[in-house]
Amino acid sequence: SPRRSSAIVVGAGISGISAAKVLAENGIEDLVILEATDRIGGRIRKENFDGVCVELGAGWIAGVGGKEANPVWELAANLGLRTCFSDYSNARYNIYDRSGKIFPSGLAADSYKKAVESAMEKLRKLQANQAGELIEPTWCTPKTPIELAIDFILHDFEMAEVEPISTFVDFGEREFLVADERGYDYLLYKMAEEFLLTSEGKILDTRLKLNEVVREIQHSRNGVIVKTEDGRIYEANYVIVSASIGVLQSNLISFSPPLPRWKTEAIEKCAVMVYTKIFLKFPYKFWPCGPEKEFFIYAHERRGYYTFWQHMENAYPGSNTLVVTLTNGESKRVEAQSDEETMKEAMGVLRDMFGTDIPDATDILVPRWYTNRFQRGCYSDYPMISNNHEVQKIKAPVGRVFFTGEHTSERFSGYVHGAYLAGIETSRSVLEDIRLVKERETENQTFL
Ligand code: FAD
Numbered sequence: 001s002p003r004r005s006s007a008i009v010v011g012a013g014i015s016g017i018s019a020a021k022v023l024a025e026n027g028i029e030d031l032v033i034l035e036a037t038d039r040i041g042g043r044i045r046k047e048n049f050d051g052v053c054v055e056l057g058a059g060w061i062a063g064v065g066g067k068e069a070n071p072v073w074e075l076a077a078n079l080g081l082r083t084c085f086s087d088y089s090n091a092r093y094n095i096y097d098r099s100g101k102i103f104p105s106g107l108a109a110d111s112y113k114k115a116v117e118s119a120m121e122k123l124r125k126l127q128a129n130q131a132g133e134l135i136e137p138t139w140c141t142p143k144t145p146i147e148l149a150i151d152f153i154l155h156d157f158e159m160a161e162v163e164p165i166s167t168f169v170d171f172g173e174r175e176f177l178v179a180d181e182r183g184y185d186y187l188l189y190k191m192a193e194e195f196l197l198t199s200e201g202k203i204l205d206t207r208l209k210l211n212e213v214v215r216e217i218q219h220s221r222n223g224v225i226v227k228t229e230d231g232r233i234y235e236a237n238y239v240i241v242s243a244s245i246g247v248l249q250s251n252l253i254s255f256s257p258p259l260p261r262w263k264t265e266a267i268e269k270c271a272v273m274v275y276t277k278i279f280l281k282f283p284y285k286f287w288p289c290g291p292e293k294e295f296f297i298y299a300h301e302r303r304g305y306y307t308f309w310q311h312m313e314n315a316y317p318g319s320n321t322l323v324v325t326l327t328n329g330e331s332k333r334v335e336a337q338s339d340e341e342t343m344k345e346a347m348g349v350l351r352d353m354f355g356t357d358i359p360d361a362t363d364i365l366v367p368r369w370y371t372n373r374f375q376r377g378c379y380s381d382y383p384m385i386s387n388n389h390e391v392q393k394i395k396a397p398v399g400r401v402f403f404t405g406e407h408t409s410e411r412f413s414g415y416v417h418g419a420y421l422a423g424i425e426t427s428r429s430v431l432e433d434i435r436l437v438k439e440r441e442t443e444n445q446t447f448l
Helices: 014-025 071-079 088-093 105-130 145-155 166-171 186-193 245-249 261-269 328-336 339-354 389-395 416-447
Strands: 004-010 031-034 046-049 052-055 060-064 083-085 174-178 214-220 223-228 233-241 254-256 271-273 275-281 295-298 308-311 321-327 363-365 379-381 401-403
Touching: 004 014, 004 223, 014 031, 014 186, 014 416, 031 233, 046 363, 052 275, 052 321, 060 071, 060 166, 060 416, 071 186, 071 416, 088 105, 088 145, 088 295, 105 145, 145 295, 166 416, 214 233, 233 416, 245 261, 245 271, 261 389, 275 328, 275 339, 295 339, 321 328, 321 339, 339 363, 401 416
Parallel strands: 004 031, 004 233, 214 254, 233 401
Antiparallel strands: 046 052, 060 174, 083 174, 214 223, 223 233, 271 379, 275 321, 275 363, 295 308, 308 321
């Protein structure tokens, strides 16, 4: 029979690592981390793209410059991680139509203002409806290419102006792109180093088990038995599951007994955002560079069709790399087709904007977060108006099974700092449970 440990952590993304670290720091050192892939980091993931380190997952530290310090920003600052300030405010003045003309700044500013007002009105009405006052929706739906483009950047690209996103309220409205050759995941490695045995950039600690895909979690009031895809069995007093909301919605991990209805229903209901950053490499630059040109927009009659572009000159000068962001339906469509097909579409869009004589891209990188069975999407997308009941249900433990991850963060779901703080919070709940169980045991002993 396998040796029983105090706790098993499923998943070695930032929430799993921060959860394990808190346990270890509080004396729970006999823990096991089971990670499905061959690396730590999860949705924080760099890749070498023709000599440049690009981030396929999280790229920004969002929420900087406010009253409170964003803990991830502090971790990054302590490590001297290289970052670049991202100024999105000029994106609206770089909107191209299909003939390559930039929309006049007055028109762009007006359309932007209208879209923001309309979104705020929508928010107020949703709030009023939630409060029981039924108000007919009157806001207009975006129709023209420029309206569609602005709608896309406001809603799919998370602009702080519209929604009272707690990240920006608490930590400030600035966002910094991580542009460090060591990668965003360097931060995670450094965190792991504080409690796991490492040497020369490698984690050697045998408590971290890579390539271990958890398929079944049996649980009772006395503990848990975790089974992996290749038949290994781990026993523990507690399990912390940090797999993404998309994975929880899939049938990758089965629970026995099954999770209660209130829990599975909340998991089912949670929308999952897909967000795809496509990287394109060119022999030379043909796009305008400079401080106000970093982000540019393509306005097309199909919403979200290669809309949001960024050049990487600020992050990596001389890299001749562009990034275009697709979301949801467009992401899924592109994940299902060949990269050659995607390159052709992207080149068509670039030739609309910059003319037919621009050079072909020499390389393309298309991350596939939705198809990935250990992710099934990019982050949870709770409704704009949320009373947090759904998050609380998704977060709530079921007996000895605890949950963590970005999707369990009440204030910062979707973000790296949300996942990081969720890991800490979940482990504290486990520690509290351990304390209560011990207390009850001593009470019983005294009674006997
Ligand atoms: P994960 O990192 O997903 O960790 C979970 C781990 O569990 C993974 O390593 C996975 O392999 C593993 N796992 C899954 N199933 C199993 C199983 N059955 N058995 C064992 N292991 C399993 N956030 C920001 O703050 N700023 C950004 O700019 C930003 N951009 C993003 C862009 C993209 C494309 C994506 C995908 C995400 C982005 N995010 C961003 C969100 C951020 O990356 C996440 O919120 C955060 O990294 C989630 O961490 P986590 O620990 O909750 O989950």
